[in-house]
Amino acid sequence: MQATATSAAVNFAPGDSQANPDFLAAIIQASETYSIVASQDIVDVRGLKLWAKGLPVSAALQQRLLERKLLNPIEACLMAEDGVTHFSLMEHLKEFLASDRSMAYALRPYAQLLEKQLKQIPLHSVAQLLLTTAMATRPGALDHAVQAMALAGGMAQAQSLPVDVRLAMVGGLLHDIGEAYIQPQYLDGDEPLDLLGHQHMMAHPRIAQLLLEATTDYPTTLCRAVGEHHERANGSGYPARLHGEDISPLGMLLAAVETTMGVSQSPTAPLFRASFALRVVPGEFPSRYSSVVFNMARDAREKIPTNIRVPADALQHINATLEKARLTTQALQSPTGSKERAGIVLLADDRLARLRTAWNALGVWGLAPEQLTPQDHFEMDLAWAELRLRLFELQRECMLLAESLSEAEKTELTPIWADLKVQHA
Known part of the structure; x- marks a missing residue:
């Protein structure tokens, strides 16, 4: 049970477990606020006791763990005596x-259900340890987890899907626990991550899945879904770039929750923004998720801002970028070259076609400014932000995939990611 982050390998296999340095640093930091102790003797693979049961963690333990492979994963050997509880x-x-x-x-109608289900949620000691660590080391992390838990439960109930409400709530609560294994500088930034930062972040869903599978008794359905919470139905997500029904129902719900949570931090019409983000690009999410969030926005009586005006040249930058990049990808299609090269070109061409469809679907092009309603201006502003983000993500994805190509083929495809850069208006 091994996943590789750029910073370090993470291995939870019994008898060959390696403690992750970023996780250990977070645990030591958390222990300054909360009581974190060994729940059993910590033993290395040769049977040598490194730390006795009941002893609090310290920098001395951290150093020993970095030098040894363990008989059992360190996460299963520690517990938080206080911190996060029911x-x-x-x-x-x-x-x-x-x-x-x-x-x-919008979620208040579900309050009684959510509180009842929360009382019955199984809070495994490893989950408690990770949540306590997040609470101690990252301001706002526990609030994010609890809000995602509530949103996941509310969405599961609202859709009447074959997704258990309680299991959805656990998934929402735990979906980001893998971030404890990521270097802090790549977390909580305001701007999209660059290529190196994204390589680090891509590991956290898989790390969380492996951690839960190896150290808890949570059902496989939940562990798998946590590993899928950044996937997209059109294959544009990560870490596995899954498509359609390859993503479990609970995993798709958690992916919609993740997107909604990310957009809903806006101070103006956050749920309308989230609903737009869930539907703007065809094929990313099933339409029911956008509908549920739109209904939530309506129930919350959100007001569309009336003072937004999008410069025409900003939108034309998007249009020009889409057109130029599409022509470039089509020109680079070739019967020669590696399958990997061809795959990148086809991926870019398909994704650009979807973004063009999203652009065309706005239906406001050619109208005079005085003909545009506040709703039109609002959606144009959202489209500018969302399509620009998707182009950046496509550029980053193509560059990551190109790492397996020869230098000659990388050079051939450089015009693709060069053309995907959107200039500011």
Whole structure:
């Protein structure tokens, strides 16, 4: 059970477990606030006891763990004696639902259900350890987890899908626990990650899946879904670039939750923005998710801002980028070359066609400014942001895939990612 992050390999296999340095650093930092102790003797693969049961973690333990392979994963050998509990999770949930945020208002009809299910959620000691670590080391991380838990439960209930509400809530709560294994500088930034940062972040869903499978008794359905929460139905997600039904129902729900949570931090019409993000590119998400979030926005009585005006040249930059990049990919299609090269060209061409469809579907092109409604201006502003982000993500994905190509083929395809760069208006 091994995943490789750029920073270090993560191995949870019994008898050959290697502690991750980023996780250990986070645990030591968390232990300054909360009581984290050994729940059993910590033993290396040769049977040598490194730390006795009941002893608190310290920098001395950290150094020993970095030098040895362990008989059992370190995550299974530690516990947080305080920190995150069912009681504290309930407090966070109630505080969120009572807030003036749009999402909280929309989820209040489900409050009784969410609180009832939360009382019965199995909080494994490893999950508690990771949540406590996140709470201690990253301000806002636990709030994000609790809000994702509530949103996942509400969406599962609203859709009447074959997704258990309680399991959806656990998935929402735990979906980001793999981030404890990522170097801190790549977390919580305001701008999209560059190529190196994205390589680090791509590992966290798979790490979380392997961790839960190896150290907890959570069902396989949940572990798999946590590993899928950044996938997209059109194959543009990560880490496995899954398509369609290759993504489990719970995994697809968690992916929609992740996207909604990311967009819903906006101070103006956050749920309308999230609904737009879920539907703007054909094939990324099943339409039901955008519909559910749109209904939530309506229930929350969100107001569309009336003071947004998108410069025409900003949108023309998107249009020109789409057109130029599409022509480039078509010109680079060739019967010669490696399958990997051909795959990158076809991927870029297909994705650009979908983005063109999204662009055309806005239906406001050719209208005079005075003919545009506030809703039109709002959606044009959202389209500018979302399509620009998708072009950046496509550029990054093509460059990552090109790492397996020969230098000659990389050079041939360089015009693709050069053309995908959108200039600011």
